[in-house]
Amino acid sequence: MNIKSKGKLRGYKEGFRKGFSLIEIAIVLVIVSILLGLGIRSCISGIETAKIDNTQDKLLNFKTFILRNFCKTGNLVKKKEIDSYYLKDAWNNDIELIYALDTNDSNPCSLKTTSLSVILPSGNEVKDVVAVILSPSANRVLDSNVSLNKVEVKNDDLWEYITLYEIKTQCCSNKGxxxxxxxxxxxxxxxxxxxxxxxxxxxxxxxxxxxxxxxxxxxxxxxxxxxxxxxxxxxxxxxxxxxxxxxxxxxxxxxxxxxxxxxxxxxxxxxxxxxxxxxxxxxxx
Known part of the structure; x- marks a missing residue:
């Protein structure tokens, strides 16, 4: 009887497995937290990229709408005439529509130049602009240069613009x-x-x-x-x-x-x- 008992006890001890140590658990938790962090950042980055793409597409559609309407009617649409869908970006901020002051009194097809220009992040200046469609970066307030008909866009801004050349080549033949x-x-x-x-x-x-x-x-x-x-x-x-x-x-x-x-x-x-x-x-x- 004693021999059998010892045999069973010996077999039990041989089958026993020790649990994870605190160090091993800590290492696992660190690895899991790193993976979760990477996943969350990747998810956030993906959402932000999707918002940027969505807003850029909206700005391009906005530009196309303005051009098509002008080619069809000879009128530059006012902000109040535009579907509210186009007036908010993916962050629910207002999209700005800025026209050259010259277009208040004269049809672009009659103009030889405009006073509106755009300063790009590279420092290059685009002249003879008819309209700027701008989704300003977070917390940005458009500066006073806008009133002087000069718009400076920042690296974090999203934008489209319409030049006088685009208007004339696409819309002004047989007009005037x-x-x-x-x-x-x-x-x-x-x-x-x-x-x-x-x-x-x-x-x-x-x-x-x-x-x-x-x-x-x-x-x-x-x-x-x-x-x-x-x-x-x-x-x-x-x-x-x-x-x-x-x-x-x-x-x-x-x-x-x-x-x-x-x-x-x-x-x-x-x-x-x-x-x-x-x-x-x-x-x-």
């Missing part, structure tokens, strides 16, 4: 307006004057303005301009017999020079201008 009135007839003292200023292209009706180096001439023509309307889209210069007498009495020369500027009803408008030299004929006493 032209003044068809080649010359203006003489102003004869004591006679009525009623001239239609014919324009074509763009979106009627047309609005006109006159400038001149002679302030008397400029003031007179401005006061006798009739703007286009839905009923009659063209501008006119109209004044009476007495008006012609009064006007000529103020002149010392036999010719007057004016510059006519015509805008259509697009928003912003297309623009055309033309210079005229008008003969003044005085009645002999």
């Amino acid at each position: 307006i032209s003044i068809l009135t080649d010359s203006l007839p003489p102003i004869v003292e004591g006679e009525n004057y009623d001239i239609t200023l014919v324009a074509t292209g763009g979106k009627p009706p047309y609005k006109c303005d006159v400038t001149s180096e002679n302030s008397t001439v400029e003031s007179f023509f401005k006061n006798h301009l009739v703007q286009g309307s839905e009923a009659f889209p063209y501008c006119k210069i109209v004044f009476s017999e007495d008006d012609s007498k009064d006007f000529i009495s103020l002149l010392s020369s036999s010719e007057v020079s004016i510059n006519l500027e015509v805008k259509d009803s697009s928003n912003p408008p297309f623009l055309a201008s033309r210079n005229y030299l008008i003969t003044v004929i005085r009645r002999k006493l």
Whole structure:
């Protein structure tokens, strides 16, 4: 009996396995924590990369939308007219839309240059920009240079911009307006004057303005301009017999020079201008 008991006890001891030491457990925990840390960082990095890609795609779609709308309508869309989807980035921050100040009064197709430029992180400057679409980096406030029509983008910003060249090459062929009135007839003292200023292209009706180096001439023509309307889209210069007498009495020369500027009803408008030299004929006493 004793021999069997010893045999069983000996077999039990041989099958016994010792547990992990504290050092081994600590090493395992360190390895697990490192792996978890790498996994979390990788996950966070993946989420951040996805947000960057999502926002960059949104900015590109925003740019495409502005270009397509302008090519179709001749109008630069305002922020309030844009789907709210485009106005927030993946971090739920506002996306900024900045237009060149020149486009407030003139259609880009009529411009030869713009005052807006973009300073890239490399330091290079992109000039003649029509619009900047910007997702500023966290906690960034756009500086005062924006009001001066210069936008400096940082390394952490996401952006797209539209140049005047892109607008003109993609959207401006067969667009714009032209003044068809080649010359203006003489102003004869004591006679009525009623001239239609014919324009074509763009979106009627047309609005006109006159400038001149002679302030008397400029003031007179401005006061006798009739703007286009839905009923009659063209501008006119109209004044009476007495008006012609009064006007000529103020002149010392036999010719007057004016510059006519015509805008259509697009928003912003297309623009055309033309210079005229008008003969003044005085009645002999």
